[in-house]
Ligand SMILES: Cc1cc2nc3c(=O)[nH]c(=O)nc-3n(C[C@H](O)[C@H](O)[C@H](O)COP(=O)(O)OP(=O)(O)OC[C@H]3O[C@@H](n4cnc5c(N)ncnc54)[C@H](O)[C@@H]3O)c2cc1C
């Protein structure tokens with residue numbers, strides 16, 4: 001077997017290896033991959049989503065560690081290659097190892113370009129601690145950590161990366177200024193007018209923009225204090241992100257005597273010039289004078305390289321890529337291809353601009369061929385334009401048809417119109433042909449096709465096109481993902497059907513449900529939802545199985561990232577007493593609680609409690625559970641109300657306490673947060689609660705439902721205005737019960753209420769048009785009657801070892817991290833490792 | 845396998861409720877032992893490779909355990925992750941005279 005060594009385990013390196021494996025490479029090569037980053041290959045494009053919090057780090061990996069092992073690849077993650085010895089045919093790594101090769105692939109990508117700016121680097125300490133670049137997971141983590149406790153960030157660079165960084169950082173509450181040296185944003189893709197419209201859209205997002213601003217200094221010695229421009233102006237800030245472009249990573253090639261100009265020179269087979277056994281691929285190559293900074297060209301290169309190196313097609317050759325980009329930048333759709341402005345006298349230039357909506361479209365035509373196009377804000381025509389640009393298709397006489405669909409069945413045509421080879425998902429390199437053959441291969445749901453091809457799993461801008469193509473390919477027979485309607489993934493029934501079946505068969509435990517409705521096949525992901533449903537349906541008669549509960553519900557506390565728990569005692573309506581406070585303080589001292597914190601729901605949270613201490617903590621507190629851990633009624637927030645407040649119109653505190661006492665601990669499809677406020681000043685934020693009550697003039701009360709103020713913000717809809725606290729309690733009970741019975745698992749009221757419609761809810765709940773009221777009331781009474789304080793379990797654990805720790809006793813060995821100077825430092829301290837005390841004790 | 849492993853006794857199996865897991869320190873390792881609904885036992889390393897979550901606190905079915913912190917999923921029989929994480933280690937486990945016995949590499 002030949003030895004194949006790959007330097008660089010990024011998007012190009014890993015994709016090329018995938019293509020090689022697909023061509024039977026496993027039988028031909030024993031493959032070793034070196035990657036400086038200490039992980040498997042991930043989708044770098046999605047770092048923007050990680051930064052903005054839209055995606056978890058774990059979700060962006062394309063090749064997990066087991067993938068390498070399964071494919072017989074030796075992965076040397078966290079190891080950098082310093083030098084290639086072309087004569088001995090070996091690579092030398094920074095860990096001292098020397099690895100021989102028969103064939104070598106260089107895929108070292110790019111690194112951030114950092115212009116010379118005074119004060120950015122300290123010759124001894126490297127980058128100023130408040131200065132960041134944006135290329136790797138490590139960079140992204142660093143920015144997130146830093147942005148959390150800083151206030152003003154300047155992002156240098158108004159291209160794709162800078163815009164993404166600016167948008168992402170806003171999520172951490174920092175004020176963002178985007179500083180760009182050129183006269184308009186994204187100047188390599190957009191013309192000046194398009195750039196101006198993009199600027200408006202970006203400013204509308206709350207990002208300040210400075211153009212024609214060349215940064216020449218970072219101010220501040222210990223801390224970053226600001227930046228200074230060439231014209232002398234300064235902007236204060238405490239964090240700087242440099243996103244001023246990229247440079248091909250050619251250091252190793254250069255040191256090893258390979259031909260390098262702007263990047264490593266390759267021929268049409270992606271072979272390094274005059275080196276029969278060394279190939280290069282990705283952003284580190286220069287092919288026919290071109291370098292690339294987007295992923296689409298990589299996919300073409302990887303195929304050619306694989307065809308050639310495996311001998312599958314020794315004449316395969318790469319002729320360069322015409323880069324047409326389709327991106328979502330800072331939430332704005334952008335597509336650009338070819339030239340950005342007319343260059344010749346007789347170039348046709350067709351422009352449409354609607355700045356108010358952030359829409360801009362232009363095309364440039366030369367000799368009846370499309371040579372450039374820019375779309376901003378509305379990219380519905382991108383499919384056809386990209387093809388016309390790629391293949392030189394004939395263009396419609398009425399040029400306006402290039403920019404708009406004028407009448408006719410527009411979208412279907414465009415899915416059909418597209419050529420099989422046309423790339424639909426640029427992020428993952430999926431063509432229309434690949435989507436169509438997946439559908440014809442029997443996958444008939446959108447999610448199924450997306451999973452199988454990875455299309456639409458990058459920046460997401462192609463998702464609607466993917467949906468259109470799938471629909472078209474399935475001849476209109478797209479199957480709705482049946483599982484999307486199921487209440488839980490493991491049982492093929494929606495909620496009404498599931499409830500009917502449960503009632504019919506009298507299923508009172510989770511295992512009985514699996515046995516009867518899923519052929520005995522348990523499903524871990526379904527258990528929590530089933531527990532909640534069964535408890536709602538059967539109340540006291542529900543047959544508990546501890547193993548079916550989520551850990552929070554096994555130990556009645558909220559698990560934290562380090563495996564300890566948070567304890568929140570009940571504090572109805574946010575009202576407490578000196579005696580309670582004293583007890584809480586004593587508990588915090590006695591158990592050395594690391595953090596005591598006021599919650600948004602007007603209670604006190606004791607964080608960092610060890611599982612084995614929970615029963616003792618509860619006993620010492622001698623207060624009931626506040627249910628801050630479950631999918632249940634959490635709390636009723638109140639304002640001071642009429643007793644003390646000058647403005648109070650109704651006794652909100654008393655009503656809040658009454659509501660909380662009545663519905664405490666009630667399980668529900670998702671958590672429920674309530675509030676009662678004594679006047680429309682809304683001090684208790686009742687308008688943005690699952691159910692909020694507002695006292696108004698004349699002793700009347702308004703009830704709002706479906707509000708939210710978490711990741712999603714929504715003002716509740718007015719359900720009813722009533723005359724008495726008693727009426728508030730009745731309607732609250734009815735609404736909560738209706739929600740419990742009809743909402744999907746984990747469906748918060750802010751989606752449930754609009755789904756059902758406030759008019760319909762009002763008819764059912766307030767006007768009782770279908771005679772549901774009595775039933776809802778009595779089922780709610782039964783549920784309320786079944787309430788028991790779960791913290792009483794502390795006195796007598798229900799199962800052995802209920803409160804035994806599951807935490808490790810030592811720090812965990814993890815992949816070594818690399819310090820700035822390239823030396824391997826010790827293992828990353830793992831979260832949740834430093835726990836004292838024996839783990840086998842404490843089984844009370 | 846028997847030659848290379850060393851067996852450790854972890855006390856009565858009745859301390860391990862059906863459908864749940866418990867963590868045990870064994871030598872230098874932390875081992876999570878689960879009792880499936882059909883009575884079978886499974887033992888895997890107790891620390892989630894994702895971010896150190898307590899695997900023994902996870903929800904299980906006949907095939908997998910789901911870490912309580914971020915819901916990554918691992919096969920109990922092989923340790924392999926179904927959600928792209930590095931694998932858990934798997935250990936042989938049995939009951940002898942009502943006592944749990946796990947085997948770790950000696
Ligand atoms: C935040 C962000 C958003 C982006 N968004 C888009 C987008 O929307 N659309 C788009 O088309 N493109 C986008 N890109 C660009 C895209 O990610 C790159 O084009 C692509 O990753 C290039 O792949 P590559 O393999 O050539 O380089 P890389 O993915 O950078 O991989 C190179 C790898 O080689 C390793 N390496 C380097 N030197 C050595 C050495 N000496 N020894 C061992 N290992 C080494 C590096 O550590 C790295 O892991 C984005 C990039 C970023 C950073």
Ligand code: FES
Pocket residue numbers: 892893894895896897898911912913914915916
């Ligand atoms: S720690 Fe286990 S899933 Fe994150």
